[in-house]
Amino acid sequence: MLDNNIAKLRGKLKISQQDLADGIGVSRKTISTVETGRFTPSVVIALKLAAYFQVTVESIFSFEE
């Protein structure tokens, strides 16, 4: 299962899902479904998120078997 820290990282920056979505050029729905684990994003979105939060992809996403 793919786990993520997007909500925590958003909380640190005090930004909404819409702000993040606008920041990386995706829909708010993409952010909300990735955040809740209902949708697995592509590498492109993962890299965009990492660049936005200025962290590594591994620190946003973790894989649990």
Next chain:
Amino acid sequence: MQTKTELTPAIEQHFLTLIAKLSTIFGLLFITDSIYTLIESVFPDSTWLKIIVGTFGLILFIAMGVSLFKDLKFQGKLNRKTLWYGKFTDEYISYASMKGYQYSWNVMSILLPILLILASLNERIEYLPEFLSSISILEFIKLNFAILMLSYGLPILYMLRREQD
């Protein structure tokens, strides 16, 4: 000078939601129409029932018109890939669109063979109720079209439902 407005994920979501709504309304409209015809053939004297179903159909038809012409933000901004193949630039919108196609394909590819088997069996042993075995080709197409539209539109509407931040 003409300014070209960029196609944003919000516009794509708006477009797909509209298509899903129209698809669902079309589906309900055709089902209502088939139910109306069925009521007429099974209960010829039930005027009140026909009025209820007829009014429901009329409301759906008006809702469809309103949905179609209300707030056409995406007008002239969508490319051929989006219109014909349901391919969007936003990942989740594209995923929802593909899911809609998958559901409708799966439902129809299960339903039609079942109907085919029932129809061929019914030719040998008449076991279907009278109103089902005497259904016209037009009604059959309407029902299939309704199921196709609903199985495409409803999953998309569910996937694109509003959620809290």
